[in-house]
Amino acid sequence: MIRKKVDTVTQALEGIQSGMTIMLGGFGLCGIPENLISALAQSSHKNFTCISANVGVDDFGLGLLFNQKKIKTMIGSYVGENEEFERQMLSKEIDVILTPMGTLAEKCRAAKVGIPAFFTPAGFGTEVAEGKEIRAFNGKQYLLETAYQADFSLVKAWKGDETGNLIFKGTARNFNPLMCGAATITVAEVEELVPPGALDPNEIHTPGIFVDRIFQGEQYEKRIERRTVKYP
Amino acid sequence: MIRKKVDTVTQALEGIQSGMTIMLGGFGLCGIPENLISALAQSSHKNFTCISANVGVDDFGLGLLFNQKKIKTMIGSYVGENEEFERQMLSKEIDVILTPMGTLAEKCRAAKVGIPAFFTPAGFGTEVAEGKEIRAFNGKQYLLETAYQADFSLVKAWKGDETGNLIFKGTARNFNPLMCGAATITVAEVEELVPPGALDPNEIHTPGIFVDRIFQGEQYEKRIERRTVKYP
């Protein structure tokens, strides 16, 4: 069997260079690759183009990268909740490309599975459609969207084995499986790294072929963005 | 919660009419909806267009439908192993449309997820490309393929709950999840039907939203097409 385990987050990020395009899994602060983001924030590299649904909060998630001015272009879908990001966007220090969330998901998946382009209805008649090919199928209008191209995918799973197989938990799955295999190199951090054979092959969400490096994160804060409870 | 359970295979097939387009899950005889196929073979309806990877064998799987002359058009990928099918094909009693298997899978998935068309490299430069739009992306040539349109999807899962959630087993998964939700009505038969909540929400392969009717099959032969063993 093929083993993908690396021992440190430094090894996991080997080859990352300034100017690269990096996909990052997660929705809000849920399912984000915490250890990889921290290491990237502390690295000497910068000018990244990042593809991620959201932009974190001021002191966590992608916020750590914005604080270190690591990102020059942000491709995302909903970019609220982060003041430093907003400051950089308003002062035009960074470029921001906004994409319908389902289109973002499908563009990642397309890159993963070798589909160069597909049609989607999202954004027809809006500024998202500007410059894109429009075509009708069965009387409905669609835009042509193309697959992303990225150098690194950084994802986070719940459990993984040394061959790179991944299992996600709850809504922390989100964009993570779609980004696995969507970039030249996919790095997965997991809460629990188990030996090959410890995961039921029927329950694996992402087969190891889509993962190049895997490691167990040193620690997980798993911060809750909006703790909401039912009042008794 | 929304319940999808029906009690009999007759209820499961309610609304099927002659001339309809029907998707059937399975690869070879693995993961085929045995009970639904039997009931369809015994029904009074005919002239179906069937979409399925293969055509079964003479006395099992889709073979039962060919024996009853139920199919007028077969859309599939590999159509060996069935003499009655071959006879009907050679005598032009049926139309046969052959599709690369990955394209067939993606056309089902596209129908399921509301993608009307996508580009794929499979078949470029071959007769499969005839009449299709060709376009280059990043220097490589691709064909435009469109989503299937079907009236019924008949699939088979290992376990299911009454809300329609499905879990498949081993390589019996194949086309089944892709056909769920790809037709107007999706009918799933399962080996074991459990109450809602009995399946771990993290382990569900196909959420119940993609399934309209579910029932536990009366019996499963699960015939092995090519029993091959390691000689001791």
Next chain:
Amino acid sequence: MALSKNDIAKRIAQELRSGYYVNLGIGIPTLVANHIPKNIAIEFQSENGILGMGPFPKEGSEDADLINAGKQTITALPGASFFDSALSFGMIRGRHIDLTVLGAMEVSETGDIANWKIPGKLVKGMGGAMDLVSSAENIIVAMMHTDPKGASKLKTKCSLPLTGVKCVKRIVTNLAVIDIVAEGFLLKERAPDVTLEEIKEATEGNLIIPAEVPVVKL
């Protein structure tokens, strides 16, 4: 008496039918979940990857790995399932969701909706809204009839950047229930003690007032 936000949600809850898969947007739409009629079997989808979403958790049982699209902690009901964002938006784009309820800044008399961007103001992004409005067959907008300055949000033509075109089927506001028909805004119901004149006054687009306009029943 105009409807409260809670009343708007209560009225929209009357649109629920047994067997509906429902996606609720942030704001007033979220409140719809508090008013599900008895004996109605529905399931809520949240586009970040859950079907069968339940109420907020009890204090102490919040799970960081279990949130809704508004990033709030939630619970999963029996029969729930988790999935990735491609399959989640596949449910939306593939028209498997039976009812979508969302807020809006403006709706036009042709059913266009604007709810994601105000030029010159901070843009937060469209999130899943464009996928939802371009695909759903049954979209109800929940919003106030006018903006805080008193300007109508029911326009002849949207002035703000669009989220989607010709997609809204029904609008429930603090003043009225209105359907989008070929000729414009068709007044279906009015809030208690709100006059037809007040509704007409608050509606910029073409308002069609039938002979009988019943009062909203809550």
Next chain:
Amino acid sequence: MALSKNDIAKRIAQELRSGYYVNLGIGIPTLVANHIPKNIAIEFQSENGILGMGPFPKEGSEDADLINAGKQTITALPGASFFDSALSFGMIRGRHIDLTVLGAMEVSETGDIANWKIPGKLVKGMGGAMDLVSSAENIIVAMMHTDPKGASKLKTKCSLPLTGVKCVKRIVTNLAVIDIVAEGFLLKERAPDVTLEEIKEATEGNLIIPAEVPVVKL
């Protein structure tokens, strides 16, 4: 002495590198699995939905839900995973498979391959072959050098309907190991006791014979 089918498989097994995900077609390619070099870590994918495919099961432990693309019963090794056909062909189309070995009826000197249809004969369909050859970056064809009637299967141009164009990188036959290069078929190795003349005779397309042509080592 020409290579046996087993020898062809043995020679192709030398192309395996640690870390390779490999898809083996039906026929001679299947035999490659019997000759994996020691200390090489590879995994086999079967396009019907398994990665980490193991050998045939012991008698009595066959599982109808566990087959390969040739519909034979198989086993799953530790670290294996199961998945649907869209993800499976996603592995193929997305170029995640490192080596694809398949049989052919004809290969042209430009790397075109025909292996699915003989006009006038019964057509069984292309199955996954078109997906494989249109996507794989590293395709080795395993076949006999000539057909049963003695006609060359290494052609100037394929006469049969194509499966894919300009995709084959290397051919291993009973007579030789041949690479596809810009000028045509480049002879890399010859079978023991097979003369260059015999290979030339059996090759219809342009055969480039370098000064040194080593004998295949098994």
